[in-house]
Structures are given as C-alpha cells and as structure tokens.
Amino acid sequence: MKPVWIVDDDQSIRWVLEKAVQRAQMPVQSFSSAQAMLDALPQAEPAVLVTDIRMPGQDGLTLLQEVKRLRPALPVIIMTAYTDLGSTVEAFQKGAFDYLAKPFDINEAVALIQRAAVAGQEPLAPAPAAEPGRGSIMMTSASVAMQDVFRAIGRLAASPATVLITGESGTGKELIAHALHEHSSRASGPFIALNAAAIPRDLLEAELFGHERGAFTGATQLRRGRFEEAHNGTLFLDEIGDMPFELQTRLLRVLAEGSFYRVGGSQAVSVNVRIVAATHQPLEQRVAQGQFREDLFHRLNVIRLRLPPLRERKEDIPALTALFLQNSARSLGVPVRRLTPAAMQVLAAFNYPGNIRQLENFCHWMTVMSSSQVVDTKDLPPEITAAQPREPVHVPPDAQPSLAAREAAGHASAEHVRGPGDGLRPEVEGVAGTQWTDTLGHEVQAKLHRNEPGIMATLAREFETVLLNTALAHCRGRRAEAAQRLGIGRNTLTRKCQELGID
Structure with missing residues (x-):
C-alpha cells in the first residue's frame, strides 16, 4: 500500500496525524518542510499528500503547484489555521483535493485522507470529446413519449404547417423547435427565436414587426423586425401564452395573410415564414378565461407536440447525466465525473420540477463541488439528498410527554377554546x-x-x-x-x- 505523506513544520501536528493514520492501517511518512518532501518524491509514490499552507521556506500553495506539475494524479489536501477566502480559492484553483481547517476533528481528517486515497487510485479521465450539437441533447431518447415526438418531427419534415409545442418549463421546447427547423425544407434559412414573456409589452410589437424611422421617440432609423429576419426560415415564438391580447390580433393577421405593417409604416411587408410556437400554459384554459384569442389558438394549434416532463422519461436520465457531466467538465477543464450506481439510482428517483434544465444544473454542481471523479450519494446536490426518505425521528424517552400529560392533552383536544373575536375554534395539536x-x-x-x-x-x-x-x-x-x-x-x-x- 502506498503511504500517506504529511508535510508540516509543526512537530505536534505531524505526530497526531501519523498516529491517527497508522490506526487506520495506512502507512505514513512525515516531512518538516516542502523541500524535504520534493527531494523524496522522485524515489517514492505516495497515495495522498497532506500539507500545511504556511511553512518556513516554500509554502503549501507553492508545493501544491509543483506537485501537480510532477504528479497530476496525486491528491493533495491543504490544511491551515488561516481559513481566509483567498487562500481557499487559490488552493482549489491549483488542484487541491480538499481543504482541512485547523483545528480539525481527527476522525474527519482520517476519513478525508481515506477518500483522497481512493480517488487517487482512479485513472485520469480522458479529455472530453467534442461537444455534440445542441439538438442532440434531445434527439436521443429511450422514452416512448419522446419517440412519438421524433416520429412527428420526421413526418413534418416536408410540411410547412404551423406547430404548437407544449410542455413544462425546462423540457427543451426550443431544442425541439430547432430540430423541426433543421429537418425541414427551410433548414438553409434563418431560425429566429423570440420569447414573448421576456420582452416588455411596449417593445414587443416593434420587436416582432419592426419600425419605420421616426415611428416613435428614439426610432432614428428603420429597423427590421423578427418576422422579416425569419423570411424563408422559421420564427420560433416562445411563451406565446404570455403575448398581450391586443398584439394577438396583429399576429393573427400575419398568419392569415402573410403580410404586415411595420410600426409607423404605411406599406405592407410580405414574408414567407413558418411559425413554431411554444408555451407551458394551458391555452384552452386561457381561451376560456378570455386571456387568449380563440381564433389565434386554432391558427397555432395545427400540429401539437407535447413534450413529456423529465419525471415521465426517467429512462433517459443516465444518458442525459453523462452528456451534461461531459459538457460541464469540458467547460471547466476538469476530468469528467462518474456516478456510482447508488448515486445514479438516487438521481433518477428525484422528481425534477425544473425538468432537463434542472438536471443540467445538478450536473454542473457536481462537476464543481465534487472533490473526486466518482460521485457517490453523499456528493449529490442538497436538493436531491433532502428529497430522499428519511429515517424515523428518534425522540429520547425523557423528551416524550408523560402519560398524565398525554391524557390531559387528549382531553384538551376534545374541548373547544375561545379565541379573541373568532368564536369557537378547536385547539390545533401535534402528534401524541x-x-x-x-x-x-x-x-x-x-x-x-x-x-x-x-x-x-x-x-x-x-x-x-x-x-x-x-x-x-x-x-x-x-x-x-x-x-x-x-x-x-x-x-x-x-x-x-x-x-x-x-x-
């Protein structure tokens, strides 16, 4: 077994750690300076390096940088009594496995060293391959519901029909809109996206239809709108359910006639645009409430594609997780994280109210926060671990109410007490x-x-x-x-x- 190396100018710290590591049945060797450790490194192969950050001569951060140059796979734990933000950030930036603040619990320190030793035995992950196209995130699925969506995209390839995509936030509606465009006869034309909920209602009309010079204060030149930009291509109208009611009338006219007037203009502009709209809202309900035009709804609802939430396609979670972890590792320049079977099982059991976007955020969190390449259940984001079933709460016997108290409480629960000004109301009580x-x-x-x-x-x-x-x-x-x-x-x-x- 490879030894644990300890570098600290404080002899008492070295002695305490040596004894604790030896009790854990791990070989150990200590050094009083960074230079002594570097002199021994070419002839030995440590499993873990534990070093103090402030020492005479070469400090711990400089030692960390040199060790990472010579032995990139060697896990290095930095320990210090000076837990300032700057040194913490610098240690992680230079590749530290973890940070151990003095004074530390000796059992926690040994557990951290053991985790580092296990991580050091993992082979370095290869560099991530080139990032797949954005549409490929959605274009691979084992889900029956997504297979139906794929078939619909194939059938719509040669059709100019308007498509309405529905689904919860974060399910990938814009990615499906991209796929519809890329697999259509308009693929060589532009794909223009506009989120109706993200633009102030006063500016939305000019964004869609453009404006003439002098149409309003600040309109110093003619500006083409999204409809003109999408000519001979696809216009993706996201969150169409949030479009102001008065603007829905103008949109209906464009869909019916294929032409419109710029804001402040007097000459009709004709366009050849395919409309793909998306919403997370129930448009039928908004029509019934008078918040969405019924005739516009029927114009948009020619072909409807419903994207299932992630909780309905959990068989896709492992593949999506692998893809997102790869993308996060590439963007951060770190090895790709891998999940243990137990961690993947917990990850797949989560409900994902934020859908695919939330899973992608979790994968980025694990890439940043996990100190090891292998992610176990304890390394998962707190939102996931908090959602797991908990063990029954053990209440000490002396904390439980006495029999007399329980009887008195039970009697009181059958009574009614009068609150100030609210008549009779039952007293609300908890368990037992x-x-x-x-x-x-x-x-x-x-x-x-x-x-x-x-x-x-x-x-x-x-x-x-x-x-x-x-x-x-x-x-x-x-x-x-x-x-x-x-x-x-x-x-x-x-x-x-x-x-x-x-x-």
Whole structure:
C-alpha cells in the first residue's frame, strides 16, 4: 500500500496525524518542510499528500503547484489555521483535493485522507470529446413519449404547417423547435427565436414587426423586425401564452395573410415564414378565461407536440447525466465525473420540477463541488439528498410527554377554546398531544445529530409542500381560492407549485 505523506513544520501536528493514520492501517511518512518532501518524491509514490499552507521556506500553495506539475494524479489536501477566502480559492484553483481547517476533528481528517486515497487510485479521465450539437441533447431518447415526438418531427419534415409545442418549463421546447427547423425544407434559412414573456409589452410589437424611422421617440432609423429576419426560415415564438391580447390580433393577421405593417409604416411587408410556437400554459384554459384569442389558438394549434416532463422519461436520465457531466467538465477543464450506481439510482428517483434544465444544473454542481471523479450519494446536490426518505425521528424517552400529560392533552383536544373575536375554534395539536412546533423541534434536533446539510432549506420546502397541498385539497383544487385563503397571490401559488412539483 502506498503511504500517506504529511508535510508540516509543526512537530505536534505531524505526530497526531501519523498516529491517527497508522490506526487506520495506512502507512505514513512525515516531512518538516516542502523541500524535504520534493527531494523524496522522485524515489517514492505516495497515495495522498497532506500539507500545511504556511511553512518556513516554500509554502503549501507553492508545493501544491509543483506537485501537480510532477504528479497530476496525486491528491493533495491543504490544511491551515488561516481559513481566509483567498487562500481557499487559490488552493482549489491549483488542484487541491480538499481543504482541512485547523483545528480539525481527527476522525474527519482520517476519513478525508481515506477518500483522497481512493480517488487517487482512479485513472485520469480522458479529455472530453467534442461537444455534440445542441439538438442532440434531445434527439436521443429511450422514452416512448419522446419517440412519438421524433416520429412527428420526421413526418413534418416536408410540411410547412404551423406547430404548437407544449410542455413544462425546462423540457427543451426550443431544442425541439430547432430540430423541426433543421429537418425541414427551410433548414438553409434563418431560425429566429423570440420569447414573448421576456420582452416588455411596449417593445414587443416593434420587436416582432419592426419600425419605420421616426415611428416613435428614439426610432432614428428603420429597423427590421423578427418576422422579416425569419423570411424563408422559421420564427420560433416562445411563451406565446404570455403575448398581450391586443398584439394577438396583429399576429393573427400575419398568419392569415402573410403580410404586415411595420410600426409607423404605411406599406405592407410580405414574408414567407413558418411559425413554431411554444408555451407551458394551458391555452384552452386561457381561451376560456378570455386571456387568449380563440381564433389565434386554432391558427397555432395545427400540429401539437407535447413534450413529456423529465419525471415521465426517467429512462433517459443516465444518458442525459453523462452528456451534461461531459459538457460541464469540458467547460471547466476538469476530468469528467462518474456516478456510482447508488448515486445514479438516487438521481433518477428525484422528481425534477425544473425538468432537463434542472438536471443540467445538478450536473454542473457536481462537476464543481465534487472533490473526486466518482460521485457517490453523499456528493449529490442538497436538493436531491433532502428529497430522499428519511429515517424515523428518534425522540429520547425523557423528551416524550408523560402519560398524565398525554391524557390531559387528549382531553384538551376534545374541548373547544375561545379565541379573541373568532368564536369557537378547536385547539390545533401535534402528534401524541404535543404542539406541532414541539415535533418540529425534535425533527430539527435529529437532523442536527445526523449532520444533515441544508436543514433550513429542507424543512422550508417540506413546510410549503404540506401547506399548499392541504390548502388545495380544502379548496378542491381551486387555486385562486387557495391563494386567497393562504393570503398570497395566485401567481405566487402557481410558481411555488411548479417549484415543488405539485400538480
């Protein structure tokens, strides 16, 4: 077994670490200076290097840089009592495996050294291959629902028909629009995209149709709009459901006649454009509410493609994860991360309210935050680990209410107490007669004992999930009423339902 090398000018630190590593049945060798370690490096092959950052002569960061030049695969752990941001960032930039702040828990230090030793045995990952085209992210799938989408794209290749793409945010609607364009007879023409929700309503008309010189204050020259830019190509109108009602009339006229007037213009402009629209909103519902023109809806709804959310195509998660990890490694110039089977199983079990975009963000997080090439369950993002089923909370016997207290609480729960100004109301109690805040306290205590990360975010998410589900069930799914009863806006409730994956 290769030894662990320790470099520190403090003899007591070297002695403590030596004894701890030896108890873990790992060979160890110590050095009092960076130069002594470098002198021994050509004749030996350490498994892990643990070095102090501030030492007489050559410091730890300079040693790290030199070791990475000579032995790129050797894991280096930097330890220091000076935990300033600058030295931390510089250590990771120069390739440190991890950072150990003094004073440290000796068991945690040994566990970190053991992880580094395992990581050092992994072969260096080859350089990532050239990045695939953006459309290939969506054009490979084992999902039956996506296969139906692929077949539709093939059938639409020779058709100029208008297409409406529906699906939740983050499902890849623009990528499918690109694929429709690239596989059509207009592939040699331009692909122009416009997000109707991202442009202020006062500017959206000029963005779509352009404007003449002097049409309004600041219009110092003629400007072509997106329709003219997309001539003989494809115009992708994203978030069409958010288009202002008055502008929908102008769009309908263009779809019907193939011509329009620039803002401030008097001469009709004819264009040959294929329209691909997309929305995450239920347009039928917006039509019923008077927020979307019915005639425009029927003009757009010639061919409809529904993109399934990622939770309905989980068989694609391993392939998408591998692709996103490769892309992240390439962009950062680091080895490609690999997931253990257990980590992949946990990753695939997540609900993904943000769909493919959220998975891509998770892969970038793992590439940045994982210190090893192999990502295990403990290295997954906190949003994923927080969503896993938890062990039952153990409440110490002395923390549980006595029999008399439970009986008194049970009796009180059957009674009614009068609140100020609100008549009779039942007293709300938690499990076993305790207040729900007491139960929450036990839950927090248990999480603290388990050293769980992100406790505040986890419990806040769970609290909001219970709150929204209960209110929606009470109001029989009527979101406007549920929002009013909760004292929040309907848009806020809708956004939180999307974030929490509540249907």
